[in-house]
Amino acid sequence: MSARQPTQHVASYYAASANPGPERPSVSGRVECDICVVGAGFTGISAALHLAEQGQSVVVLEAARVGFGASGRNGGQLVNSYSRDMDVIEAKYGEETARALGSMAFEGNRIIRDRIAQYGIACDLKEGNIFAACNAKQLEGLREHQALWQRYGHDQLELLEGEAVKREVGSSRYTGALIDHSGGHIHPLNLVLGQAAAFESLGGVIYEQSPVTQLTHGEPVVLTTPGGEVRAQRVVLAGNAYMQGVEPRLESKSMPCGTQIITTEPLDEATARALLPNDMAVEDCNYLLDYYRLTADNRLLYGGGTSYGGQDLASIEAVIRPKLLKTFPQLADIKVDYAWSGNFLLTLNRLPQFGRLNDNVYFAQGYSGHGVTCSHLAGKLIAETMRGESERFDAFAGLPHLPFPGGRLLRVPFSALGAWYYSTRDKLGI
Numbered sequence: 001m002s003a004r005q006p007t008q009h010v011a012s013y014y015a016a017s018a019n020p021g022p023e024r025p026s027v028s029g030r031v032e033c034d035i036c037v038v039g040a041g042f043t044g045i046s047a048a049l050h051l052a053e054q055g056q057s058v059v060v061l062e063a064a065r066v067g068f069g070a071s072g073r074n075g076g077q078l079v080n081s082y083s084r085d086m087d088v089i090e091a092k093y094g095e096e097t098a099r100a101l102g103s104m105a106f107e108g109n110r111i112i113r114d115r116i117a118q119y120g121i122a123c124d125l126k127e128g129n130i131f132a133a134c135n136a137k138q139l140e141g142l143r144e145h146q147a148l149w150q151r152y153g154h155d156q157l158e159l160l161e162g163e164a165v166k167r168e169v170g171s172s173r174y175t176g177a178l179i180d181h182s183g184g185h186i187h188p189l190n191l192v193l194g195q196a197a198a199f200e201s202l203g204g205v206i207y208e209q210s211p212v213t214q215l216t217h218g219e220p221v222v223l224t225t226p227g228g229e230v231r232a233q234r235v236v237l238a239g240n241a242y243m244q245g246v247e248p249r250l251e252s253k254s255m256p257c258g259t260q261i262i263t264t265e266p267l268d269e270a271t272a273r274a275l276l277p278n279d280m281a282v283e284d285c286n287y288l289l290d291y292y293r294l295t296a297d298n299r300l301l302y303g304g305g306t307s308y309g310g311q312d313l314a315s316i317e318a319v320i321r322p323k324l325l326k327t328f329p330q331l332a333d334i335k336v337d338y339a340w341s342g343n344f345l346l347t348l349n350r351l352p353q354f355g356r357l358n359d360n361v362y363f364a365q366g367y368s369g370h371g372v373t374c375s376h377l378a379g380k381l382i383a384e385t386m387r388g389e390s391e392r393f394d395a396f397a398g399l400p401h402l403p404f405p406g407g408r409l410l411r412v413p414f415s416a417l418g419a420w421y422y423s424t425r426d427k428l429g430i
């Protein structure tokens, strides 16, 4: 039998600038443990670290490397709240649910900052994120957004209109912008690697190159990998868009989607400051949004686009570069050093899916494009519920979720059609 080739991080700016860390062994033979977490992204590592801090004995199984999935290759933007905002939650699921979710909407961001401070994680934290309006309708939306978040106690927002936007973004594309001074941006791969090291410093064990190929429910739960099996009393499934074929129930009401990022050569200080004078992260308000920020070494990291179903594009630069130049035409001659894509997991209502498959198998997934902060919250709530305090986890677990229209066969073209409709409205400003 030929040896399995190890799977490394995607060739990204993040992998090229990752802090040094160990390559962990894969599972060999039989491993017994109290809690097994499947997936070493933000969700899995956040849960593992919170559980280890509670004194639990935890093993993490990762198919490739820590941070291989979306967590190690995303836009790095610390965006508060959820992909569907509180007004929709209020309208669809009622006041009580909205109050519960609203009380946690800004917590993931705080958890990340606590982690960075507590464990001294070097991940290029910078302050502030901006929502940029491309037309009058979107600016009106930002005004409502500000009022909404203020109602939930978040007062670190500042609205800019017209030319004032240029104070923060050197682009003529925008009619307005909302700054969240409590948001920010980070090097996501280094954030997850730093938390993995913190978990290991507390006695936690991580196996890399250990994809779970089969899960057999029971007491214990048996997790089969190519090199051996893990028997665990309790399991956390945190494979998000990258977990396929392990548990059909987790795939039935969600859809993997791809999004792409390019990163330029380093810009000189004056050019960088002209683009983003105060070095904040930006995402626009379009349905298919663009998102960008400067890295620690002044590269412009620019992402956008969504491919439903998560298929890789033939040429990422050909798709993303025109978007970058639409925002910053002054960069026409810039060289692109890195281009990569990654998958996030979309749900129909854009709200995350937390829950239990059995009394001893928990899951959290489906942050629908805004998962950096919420995945950290998910990890904390999983640890809470595993020590018997399940009220906050259950506020999410109680949300109803539906399959995408069209089923597995037609959900991709149906969603692409929906996205075309909404992005056409964005272009028309209606």
Ligand SMILES: Cc1cc2nc3c(=O)[nH]c(=O)nc-3n(C[C@H](O)[C@H](O)[C@H](O)COP(=O)(O)OP(=O)(O)OC[C@H]3O[C@@H](n4cnc5c(N)ncnc54)[C@H](O)[C@@H]3O)c2cc1C
Pocket: 038, 039, 040, 041, 042, 043, 044, 061, 062, 063, 064, 065, 066, 067, 068, 069, 070, 071, 072, 073, 074, 075, 076, 077, 078, 079, 210, 211, 212, 213, 238, 239, 240, 241, 242, 243, 244, 246, 258, 259, 260, 261, 291, 303, 341, 342, 343, 344, 345, 364, 365, 367, 368, 369, 370, 371, 372, 373, 375
């Ligand atoms: C390109 C891109 C840009 C993004 N930008 C932003 C952003 O700027 N801000 C924001 O808030 N959100 C962003 N997101 C979303 C965010 O990155 C994700 O929501 C979040 O990282 C999800 O974390 P996770 O741990 O749940 O999943 P992942 O990080 O995908 O981790 C899942 C892990 O599970 C492992 N795994 C899967 N199956 C198995 C198995 N069978 N056995 C063992 N291991 C397994 C995978 O290898 C992977 O490492 C972006 C996503 C992408 C793809």
